[in-house]
Amino acid sequence: MFVTVKAFYGQQPFKLVDDSNKWYEFGQLGGWGYYDLQLVRLTYFFDGDTTINGYLYKKLFYDKRDTIYSDPPYIQDSYGYAAAFRQDSLKVYFVKPDSTIENLYCDFNMSIGDTLKYYYNNEYPYAITSIDSIQYGNNYRKEYKLNNSYSFYEGIGNGLGLFHDFSIGIEGGVYLVCFEQNEILQNVYQFWGTPPECGLTTNLIKEKHLKSNNISIFPNPFSETAVIEFPNPDYSSYNLVVTDVTGKVVKQISNIKSNKIVFEKGDLSGGFYLINMKGNKIFNGNLIIK
Structure with a gap:
C-alpha cells in the first residue's frame, strides 16, 4: 500500500474550526427514477462563541432550503444551531445541541488502517485505506481515502458533508459540494457529472438573523x-x-x-x-x- 502525500512540512494545521469556514451541501432525497421528492441546499457556518465545561467553542449554525418534487424556488427555509466546535492542534471536538458531553469529531493525525468515526445522529466507522493530497489554493491538504469509496479531507471533513445530515431514500443522498475558507472557494464534489452550484451564501442568512x-x-x-x-x-x-x-x-x-x-x-x-x-x-x- 503506497502513500502519496505532497509537501506538508512546516505547514500549520488547517483549521476545521475557523470563523471564515463555510460548508455548502446539496442533496436529493427519496426519489424514484428521475424524479426527486426533495432537493436540499444546506450551508454550515460559524457564528459566535460559547463556553461549555470550561472550554471555549465556536457555535456552528445551518441554513437549509428545500423544495418538493424538484420544483424551484426553494420554498422552505429553516435556520438553526447545529453544534459547538473546538480544535486543539490536530484534534477537533464537538458538543451536540442537547448535550454538554464532548465528542471527538476527528483527529487529523491519522494513518492507514486507523478507523474514523463519521457520525452525528449515528456512528459510521470507516477505515482509512490510503492517504493522498488535494490542492486547495496555494497549499495541499491531506485526503484520507476510506473503505466506503469516499474521502475525508484535512481541515474540511467528509465528502458526504460535515455531518451525515439526512437518511438516504430509495435513491439519492446528501454530499458536500464546496468548501470556503478565507474567501477561497473550493469545489470538493466527489461524484460524477457536473457539480451543482454552491447555492446559499451566509450574507442572505445574516440579513434575517x-x-x-x-x-x-x-x-x-x-x-x-x-x-x-x-x-x-x-x-x-x-x-x-x-x-x-x-x-x-x-x-x-x-x-x-x-x-x-x-x-x-x-x-x-x-x-x-x-x-x-x-x-x-x-x-x-x-x-x-x-
Missing part, C-alpha cells in the same frame, strides 16, 4: 439563574421565546423593557435551549442548563 454574539448570557452553562443582556438603549418592548432542540416552545417572557433580565431555570430540565429575543430587532442565542 443578527449575529448571536449581540446577546450576552452569563453564566452559561448555569444551574439556576443566568443574566441575559442585549442592546436596547431606548428600553423598547421585547418578547423572549425559549425553545428546546425540537422547536417546542418551553418558556416565554413578554414585554421586557430593559437591556438586561435575570433568567430563572424554573421547571426546565437540564439541556440545550435556543432563545429568541424579538422587538425592534431580533437577537438569537442559546442556554445550557446543567
Whole structure:
C-alpha cells in the first residue's frame, strides 16, 4: 500500500474550526427514477462563541432550503444551531445541541488502517485505506481515502458533508459540494457529472438573523439563574421565546423593557435551549442548563 502525500512540512494545521469556514451541501432525497421528492441546499457556518465545561467553542449554525418534487424556488427555509466546535492542534471536538458531553469529531493525525468515526445522529466507522493530497489554493491538504469509496479531507471533513445530515431514500443522498475558507472557494464534489452550484451564501442568512454574539448570557452553562443582556438603549418592548432542540416552545417572557433580565431555570430540565429575543430587532442565542 503506497502513500502519496505532497509537501506538508512546516505547514500549520488547517483549521476545521475557523470563523471564515463555510460548508455548502446539496442533496436529493427519496426519489424514484428521475424524479426527486426533495432537493436540499444546506450551508454550515460559524457564528459566535460559547463556553461549555470550561472550554471555549465556536457555535456552528445551518441554513437549509428545500423544495418538493424538484420544483424551484426553494420554498422552505429553516435556520438553526447545529453544534459547538473546538480544535486543539490536530484534534477537533464537538458538543451536540442537547448535550454538554464532548465528542471527538476527528483527529487529523491519522494513518492507514486507523478507523474514523463519521457520525452525528449515528456512528459510521470507516477505515482509512490510503492517504493522498488535494490542492486547495496555494497549499495541499491531506485526503484520507476510506473503505466506503469516499474521502475525508484535512481541515474540511467528509465528502458526504460535515455531518451525515439526512437518511438516504430509495435513491439519492446528501454530499458536500464546496468548501470556503478565507474567501477561497473550493469545489470538493466527489461524484460524477457536473457539480451543482454552491447555492446559499451566509450574507442572505445574516440579513434575517443578527449575529448571536449581540446577546450576552452569563453564566452559561448555569444551574439556576443566568443574566441575559442585549442592546436596547431606548428600553423598547421585547418578547423572549425559549425553545428546546425540537422547536417546542418551553418558556416565554413578554414585554421586557430593559437591556438586561435575570433568567430563572424554573421547571426546565437540564439541556440545550435556543432563545429568541424579538422587538425592534431580533437577537438569537442559546442556554445550557446543567
